[in-house]
Structure formats: structure tokens, C-alpha cells
Amino acid sequence: MVLKVYGPHFASPKRALVTLIEKGVAFETIPVDLMKGEHKQPAYLALQPFGTVPAVVDGDYKIFESRAVMRYVAEKYRSQGPDLLGKTVEDRGQVEQWLDVEATTYHPPLLNLTLHIMFASVMGFPSDEKLIKESEEKLAGVLDVYEAHLSKSKYLAGDFVSLADLAHLPFTDYLVGPIGKAYMIKDRKHVSAWWDDISSRPAWKETVAKYSFPA
Amino acid sequence: MVLKVYGPHFASPKRALVTLIEKGVAFETIPVDLMKGEHKQPAYLALQPFGTVPAVVDGDYKIFESRAVMRYVAEKYRSQGPDLLGKTVEDRGQVEQWLDVEATTYHPPLLNLTLHIMFASVMGFPSDEKLIKESEEKLAGVLDVYEAHLSKSKYLAGDFVSLADLAHLPFTDYLVGPIGKAYMIKDRKHVSAWWDDISSRPAWKETVAKYSFPA
Numbered sequence: 001m002v003l004k005v006y007g008p009h010f011a012s013p014k015r016a017l018v019t020l021i022e023k024g025v026a027f028e029t030i031p032v033d034l035m036k037g038e039h040k041q042p043a044y045l046a047l048q049p050f051g052t053v054p055a056v057v058d059g060d061y062k063i064f065e066s067r068a069v070m071r072y073v074a075e076k077y078r079s080q081g082p083d084l085l086g087k088t089v090e091d092r093g094q095v096e097q098w099l100d101v102e103a104t105t106y107h108p109p110l111l112n113l114t115l116h117i118m119f120a121s122v123m124g125f126p127s128d129e130k131l132i133k134e135s136e137e138k139l140a141g142v143l144d145v146y147e148a149h150l151s152k153s154k155y156l157a158g159d160f161v162s163l164a165d166l167a168h169l170p171f172t173d174y175l176v177g178p179i180g181k182a183y184m185i186k187d188r189k190h191v192s193a194w195w196d197d198i199s200s201r202p203a204w205k206e207t208v209a210k211y212s213f214p215a
Numbered sequence: 216m217v218l219k220v221y222g223p224h225f226a227s228p229k230r231a232l233v234t235l236i237e238k239g240v241a242f243e244t245i246p247v248d249l250m251k252g253e254h255k256q257p258a259y260l261a262l263q264p265f266g267t268v269p270a271v272v273d274g275d276y277k278i279f280e281s282r283a284v285m286r287y288v289a290e291k292y293r294s295q296g297p298d299l300l301g302k303t304v305e306d307r308g309q310v311e312q313w314l315d316v317e318a319t320t321y322h323p324p325l326l327n328l329t330l331h332i333m334f335a336s337v338m339g340f341p342s343d344e345k346l347i348k349e350s351e352e353k354l355a356g357v358l359d360v361y362e363a364h365l366s367k368s369k370y371l372a373g374d375f376v377s378l379a380d381l382a383h384l385p386f387t388d389y390l391v392g393p394i395g396k397a398y399m400i401k402d403r404k405h406v407s408a409w410w411d412d413i414s415s416r417p418a419w420k421e422t423v424a425k426y427s428f429p430a
Contacts, residue, residue, distance in 0.1 A: 049360045049363065049364065050316070050320060050357070050360055061305055061308070063308045063309070063312055064312060065311070065312045065315035065316060065319070067311070067315050068308060068311035068312040068314070068315045069308075071307075071308070071311045072304065072305075072307070072308035072311065075304050075307065075308075076304050089287065089290050089291045090276055090287075092286075092287070092290060093276075093278045093283060093284075093286070093287035093290075094278070096280070096282070096283035096286045096287065097278055097279060097280045097283040099283070100280035100282050100283045100318065101265070101280060103315065103318055103319055104280070104318055104319075105265060108323075142265070145264045145265055148264065149264065
């Protein structure tokens with residue numbers, strides 16, 4: 001029984017998908033229809049009690065939170081594919097540091113841009129222009145720190161690609177695409193080179209090709 | 216040269232401190248005066264480029280983000296003290312899941328309550344009553360999920376205390392104390408028992424006794 005990923009067409013679950021593909025782990029996907037409220041039904045809440053995607057079922061083991069799934073997959077399949085956690089305790093510390101920067105510092109303003117530029121009209125709430133402006137400014141400040149860091153380090157955690165880099169893929173793909181703010185990446189030389197590198201990895205190209213949001 | 220923790224009097228650094236004390240690791244602390252803007256000075260930004268606390272220096276190794284520091288300490292000193300990461304890949308997955316729930320779901324509304332109830336007047340910005348109300352409602356919904364979960368599980372990740380539990384200590388201590396909303400914990404039987412358990416651990420009592428915010 002292969003590992004199951006619920007909600008593959010949304011952005012956060014793609015953190016799990018790209019990790020599984022990088023590691024060469026077999027999996028299947030199960031769509032969750034958020035528009036129909038499937039994520040708030042008892043069957044789904046039994047897998048993910050907060051009602052968000054993804055949820056993952058691996059045999060009789062259940063896990064949610066996209067970055068926790070990434071770590072679980074990278075740890076369980078450590079001996080195959082790229083070592084996405086780093087080889088030493090110190091390397092892993094840097095991976096964890098940048099994973100947490102993504103979760104606590106990079107993602108929140110980018111999520112605001114995603115919700116208020118891409119989804120406000122679809123989801124039927126008014127787009128908040130003040131919040132968009134503030135979030136764009138906040139993300140710009142974060143990206144300035146990334147630019148300085150990536151001028152000295154090929155990837156976020158060092159000279160190896162890691163979960164920390166991959167965690168940035170799904171929502172940054174929105175930023176340079178449907179959000180329409182590619183300039184935020186392109187105008188920063190080292191961030192831009194890093195983005196070109198990680199977004200051209202075959203595992204990410206496969207993720208996008210197979211699990212894009214249905215038009 | 217023992218490990219150094221910068222900014223011990225603030226809440227997030229206490230995630231690192233309680234972990235170090237649990238694991239019996241020697242450390243020293245270095246105050247950072249946020250009121251004087253010390254965290255935005257070049258000397259501190261060289262340790263933590265986003266200008267937040269904590270920053271940690273362990274010999275010639277540097278790491279920041281409080282939950283990443285917790286993981287680094289628990290991993291480096293795995294053989295001493297309680298195993299705060301769990302013993303198996305599956306246990307660690309649950310630890311990571313609840314660490315990420317804390318970071319992405321529990322903490323943001325609680326941080327809003329902290330800033331707008333405890334710090335607005337000190338920091339000179341207007342307290343946002345609408346945000347306080349929304350954050351309290353959001354946190355209540357999160358705590359309802361915790362209540363159901365903790366009715367079936369002694370600690371968040373299973374039958375063992377872990378980093379996931381400890382990560383909740385500093386800001387929940389504000390919630391039941393200076394924020395004045397202890398009812399949110401006390402009115403939920405299993406959350407209340409869990410809180411009494413983890414907050415009475417000697418490592419946490421020592422953390423609070425030694426590093427409380429200067430009056």
C-alpha cells in the first residue's frame with residue numbers, strides 16, 4: 001500500500017509531493033475539493049483535524065503539516081536520493097533554521113499576497129489593498145536578507161540542496177506566476193539564480209506538470 | 216567555550232533555554248536590549264540577519280530560529296536527558312507535525328494577543344481590539360482541536376514529552392499570566408491537565424525563575 005497524499009492540486013501539499021519525487025518514493029494522490037468543503041467533513045477531519053491540506057497516510061501511519069511530511073519522508077528514505085537534511089548535526093541545524101524562516105517569516109506575507117491577489121474573488125471576500133501593500137513590503141525586506149545570504153551560500157543551508165530550498169517552491173511559483181510579482185525575484189541577482197536553480201529541478205517540473213490546479 | 220543564547224529575557228529564546236536545561240547542557244546568556252534597538256545593530260545582525268531573538272552561538276557555529284535551535288540541541292545531545300525527538304522515525308514525524316502546528320497555527324493568534332494586550336502601550340502602537348477578538352476566537356478553535364487530541368494522547372506527539380510540548384511553554388505562560396486569559400486553558404479539561412504537567416517541569420520552572428523579563 002503506497003503512501004497517499006491528500007489535496008495534491010493545492011500549494012502546500014506540493015511541498016510533500018516534490019520531496020517524494022526527489023527521493024524516488026512511490027505514492028498516490030487523492031483530490032480534496034476545498035470548494036465543496038470536503039476538508040471540513042468528518043472523513044477528512046479524521047486525517048487532519050484542523051481541516052487544511054495536505055494530509056498524508058502511509059500504511060497505518062498518519063501525518064499532516066507539509067514541512068513535517070517533508071522531514072518524515074527525507075528521514076525515512078534517507079538512504080535513497082539526495083540527502084535533503086544535510087549530513088551532519090550542524091548541517092541539519094541550518095536546514096531546520098531555514099525551514100523555520102520559510103514557515104515563520106517568508107511564508108506569511110506571501111500567503112497574504114496569494115489569498116488577496118489570487119483567491120479573494122474566487123473565495124468571495126474583498127481583496128485588501130492595504131494588506132497587499134504591507135505584505136509586499138515585508139516580503140521585500142525578507143528577500144533582501146535572502147539576497148545577502150545567497151551571495152555567500154549556493155543554497156539556503158549551505159552548498160547542498162535541502163528541504164529548506166524545496167519548501168519555498170510552491171508559493172514562490174505563485175509569486176513569479178499568477179501573483180504577477182516576478183520582479184521581486186528577478187531584480188535580486190542571487191535570489192534569482194537560486195530560484196532558477198531550484199525551480200528547474202526535474203522533481204519540481206514533474207510536480208507542476210502533474211498536479212497543477214485544474215483550470 | 217559554552218553555548219551562548221542571546222536575548223534570554225524574551226519569550227521565543229525561552230524555547231531554546233528550556234531545551235538546554237532539559238538536556239543538561241551548559242550555556243550562558245547574553246542580554247539583548249530590544250528597547251534600545253540592539254537587535255538592529257550590525258553586531259547582532261551578523262548573528263541573526265532578520266534582527267529577532269534568539270540567536271545562538273555554539274563555538275564557531277551559529278544558528279537562529281527558536282524551534283530550529285531546539286531541534287539542534289535535542290539532536291546534538293540525543294544521548295543525554297529525555298529523548299525530546301522521539302525514538303523512531305514515526306515518533307519524530309509526530310513531534311515535527313506538532314512543532315509545525317505550534318509554529319503555523321497556535322502561535323500566530325497568540326502572538327497577536329501578546330503584542331496587542333501586553334506590549335502595545337510599551338511599544339507605542341494602538342491596541343487593535345478587533346484583532347484581539349479575532350485572535351482569541353481563532354486560538355479557541357485551535358485549542359478545541361488540542362482538547363480532542365489530548366483526550367486520546369498524554370502529550371502532543373504521543374506518550375512522551377517532546378520538543379512539541381516544550382515549544383508551547385513561553386507564550387502560553389503569557390496567555391495564562393499577563394495576557395489574562397487563563398480561562399482558555401483552564402476551561403478545557405485535557406488541555407489544562409497537559410498544561411499543568413508541562414509547566415511544572417523543573418526545567419521550565421528554572422527557565423522562568425532565572426530569565427523573567429526584568430520588571
